[in-house]
Every structure is written in structure tokens, then in C-alpha cells.
Amino acid sequence: MRAWLLDDLTGIGSLRLAEVPDPIPQQGEVILRIRYASLNPADRYLAERQYPAKPSFPHVLGRDGVGTVEQMGPGVTGLRPGDRRAVLRSEVGVNRPGTFAERVAVPVDNLVEIPAGWSDPEAAGGVLVGLTAYQALTMWGALPPDSLVLVTGASGGVGVATVQLARAMGHKVIALSRSQDKSRRLLELGAVMTFDPGNPDWQRSAKAAIAPRRVDLAVDNIGGKLLPQVIDLLGDLGKVSVVGRLAGPVPEFNTATLFFRRIRLGGVAVGAWTSAESRAAWTELVRLMASTNARPLVDSVFSFEDLPQAFERLAQGPMGKVILDLGT
């Protein structure tokens, strides 16, 4: 089969497309012939040694994928060759070979059905970011309906999923994007207002727009100098679910900003969930998405040979998910 191989942790620039032996299913594993895979920033982080993974080399990146069951290992029941399945977030693409390959061995516990009404590319793009968004929105316990939820990097994979799920949970979503065009799309997806974090006045405008209320929960994909600005908008007992740090470290952070409103910051780690926890969250998020007729948003689809170009698109800041079509 063909697979994109990572020989070392010197970055995605050294990925190479090669012919490798097909995987052999072990106890409890299924061989999935991948049709669509999706890219995540963590693929690049892993390749750049910025991610806590210890794969053996050559490694195959790719955590999300949809395909056809081809073969079942010993002990697998309840599946038949030809069944379509999506990969639930797991060690696939982290510490074991991933989905940027024509075939991948997946533990059967880490496969889920394609949700009704979702296309295969949507399902390939919706799993990891959907689970991340769900964890970010629920990790503090149930928020009262009509809470004000602010999402940074709202146009990206996690951001769009967070906007869709928060809206389905009955919250009011404030979305941040540096692009006018993407801000318009975010309003169509259910955000009630958008702001450009590149505009020096954005905090003042946002405060005026939500007054006398304040933000109840912020889901932060960006970090950097934006995080203290987001904290400034929170109300009493306001919370930040820290998902990503696309803008790098937070400069000159003053912990005093947390005192008087008893602000809480907490890290999101979608990889820390067990298969059972991921599956339970998946069931619930699929139900929520269906309740508003929402489906994952596909930004673009690249052919398998064009993985480097797909990573370039991801680095530009997509609107939704960047997908790889293996054409199998």
C-alpha cells in the first residue's frame, strides 16, 4: 500500500510518499481501507517534536479517517467487510501508524458509525475536533442555557465545531476571526456576534455589545497576547477552556487578573479520554449536531499525493477542516 512516511522528528517537510507492506490485524483490530483522512495541527506538532508522542519510525501521521472495513483480526465481532466506519480519537496517528495511508489497523473500540446525514469527508473531519469542542464546553459541568460563550480561532476546525455545539446546547456564541469573510460564515453557522482580534478596539466593542453581561466561558485555541484580552471579558466565576496556542506563549501574564472574579483556567486534552469516554461524548455530540441540522464544515479536499499542499492550506487558517481524498 502507499503511505506518507515520517522518518524522524524534523518536521513535515521530510514526509515522503512510499510503498510499504499492508498492516496485519492483531487481536481486536480491524483493517480500514481509508477513503478520507483529515489534517490536524497536532500532526505537524508531532512531526516537530512538540507533542508528547513516542512513535516508532518510519511513522504514519493522521488521527482522523473514514473508510471501509477490509479485514478483522481475532476477537472482532459485530463488523463485516464492506462496513463504513470513522476512526475515534485514539493512539492512531500518535503512537501507532495513522490514517495518511491507504490502510490502517485500528482497535475495534476506536471505530464509530458514520452519523446519519453526514458525508464521508464530513465524518473524516468531524471526529477529533468535535470531541475536543465537546470536552472544552462540558469540562466545567453543565453551563446554564443562554450562557455567553466566546470562541477564539472560531473559523478553524475546533472553532467551527465549538460554535456549532455551543449553539446546539442553547448558548449565545461570540466568535473571533481575523477575516471578514470567515466572520460572515460564522454568523451563518450560529454565532450571534463576531469580532476581529486584530482590531485594537475589539475588546471595547465586545464589552459594549454584551453589556451588562460578561462572558461565562471562553474556549481558547489561540493563546499569545489574546488570552489576557479574553480573560478581561469574563464575568464572576468565568472560565477558560484552554485548547490550543496557535499564537504561542502568553506574554507578561498577570495572575492578579484571576483574583477578584475568581476566574478559572483549565487545559483541554482530548487524548486523555478513554475509548469509552470518547464514545460517550461522540454519541452526545452527534445528537446535539442533529438537533440543529449541523454537520462538520469541510474547507477543502486535497488528493492523497498533495498532502504537503494540504498542510500549507491548514497553516493559512482554513474555514473548517482540510481533508485528504485517498481515492480508494
Ligand SMILES: NC(=O)c1ccc[n+]([C@@H]2O[C@H](COP(=O)([O-])OP(=O)(O)OC[C@H]3O[C@@H](n4cnc5c(N)ncnc54)[C@H](OP(=O)(O)O)[C@@H]3O)[C@@H](O)[C@H]2O)c1
Ligand atoms: N487540547 C486538545 O486536546 C486539542 C485538540 C485539538 C486541537 N488542539 C489545538 O487547538 C488549536 C486549534 O486547532 P484547529 O484544528 O482548530 O486549528 P486550525 O483549523 O488551523 O484553525 C485555527 C484558526 O485560528 C486562527 N488563527 C491561527 N493562527 C492565529 C494567530 N496567530 N492569531 C490569531 N488567530 C489565529 C485562524 O482563524 P482566522 O484566520 O479566522 O483568525 C485559524 O483558522 C491548535 O493549536 C491545535 O493543536 C488541541
